[in-house]
Amino acid sequence: MSHKHGAPSPGEARPGLRADCANCFGLCCVALPFAASAGFAVDKAGGQPCANLQADFRCGIHAHLRERGFSGCVVFDCFGAGQKVSQVTFAGQDWRREPRLARRMFDVFPVMRQLHELMWYLGEALAMPPARPVHGDLRRALDDIDRLTRADADTLATTDVAALRHEINALLLRAGELVRARVPGRKRNHRGADLIGAGLRGADLRGASLRGAHLIAADLRGADLRMADLIGADLRDADLRGADLTGSLFLTQSQLNAARGDGATRIPPSLKAPAHWRPVPVSTGQGRPRAR
Numbered sequence: 001m002s003h004k005h006g007a008p009s010p011g012e013a014r015p016g017l018r019a020d021c022a023n024c025f026g027l028c029c030v031a032l033p034f035a036a037s038a039g040f041a042v043d044k045a046g047g048q049p050c051a052n053l054q055a056d057f058r059c060g061i062h063a064h065l066r067e068r069g070f071s072g073c074v075v076f077d078c079f080g081a082g083q084k085v086s087q088v089t090f091a092g093q094d095w096r097r098e099p100r101l102a103r104r105m106f107d108v109f110p111v112m113r114q115l116h117e118l119m120w121y122l123g124e125a126l127a128m129p130p131a132r133p134v135h136g137d138l139r140r141a142l143d144d145i146d147r148l149t150r151a152d153a154d155t156l157a158t159t160d161v162a163a164l165r166h167e168i169n170a171l172l173l174r175a176g177e178l179v180r181a182r183v184p185g186r187k188r189n190h191r192g193a194d195l196i197g198a199g200l201r202g203a204d205l206r207g208a209s210l211r212g213a214h215l216i217a218a219d220l221r222g223a224d225l226r227m228a229d230l231i232g233a234d235l236r237d238a239d240l241r242g243a244d245l246t247g248s249l250f251l252t253q254s255q256l257n258a259a260r261g262d263g264a265t266r267i268p269p270s271l272k273a274p275a276h277w278r279p280v281p282v283s284t285g286q287g288r289p290r291a292r
């Protein structure tokens with residue numbers, strides 16, 4: 001799962017929230033459990049090192065993850081939790097040389113990942129000018145979580161992350177609503193909706209709520225998703241060719257990496273078009289290509 005394959009990561013303006021695999025002991029490739037699936041070719045128990053993880057904590061197949069059946073590793077992002085656990089919580093001690101610490105490290109890593117993800121979302125909300133009425137609350141929450149991420153391993157391992165997520169989610173929802181209120185007209189509400197494989201080609205989803213929506217393999221070619229709230233939306237294999245995601249809310253690099261797109265897909269400037277997205281065919285001329 002390690003990003004030694006060079007996948008882009010969100011948090012461009014917040015370096016501490018961007019995976020820095022060179023300073024991590026391959027925690028995502030060890031700590032997390034995986035069941036054999038479309039995104040991960042084999043079964044792996046939590047705490048068991050992936051067979052592809054090398055002695056130097058690098059992935060031995062990082063250039064071939066997709067074709068070898070490990071596309072889930074390309075999509076995964078720790079939001080910088082790996083290096084925080086490795087270098088701050090455990091002060092540079094690694095689980096190979098200090099096996100007595102391994103279990104604790106593996107317990108702390110998923111907690112830290114969630115805390116860093118929450119900090120990333122809070123940073124996003126703080127960058128939204130219309131959310132100014134809640135910026136004070138967002139800032140306080142961000143500072144509190146930042147402090148928590150520097151606590152000792154026992155404190156981190158026993159943190160009630162679900163309760164924290166619930167609390168922060170209410171703030172993020174409010175921030176998103178303040179932005180979406182700026183979009184004129186009626187906004188569609190697909191919060192948590194089952195839109196797997198849905199035909200949404202060219203749909204007007206500007207300012208829509210797609211929070212937690214299941215959009216796996218949905219056809220969103222040419223859809224207008226400007227200022228749509230996409231927090232937690234499952235975009236695996238969603239077709240975003242020619243879609244406009246400018247100003248969409250809470251969109252992560254992982255979500256983009258999991259989706260399909262092309263050179264005509266418009267994305268927020270802080271994110272990068274994944275390497276596997278197909279470029280726009282030269283023959284289509286100016287403007288958006290005809291969706292295929």
Ligand code: SF4
Nearest residue numbers: 001002029050059073
């Ligand atoms: S395949 Fe590579 S990136 Fe994925 S878990 Fe294994 S070592 Fe990590």
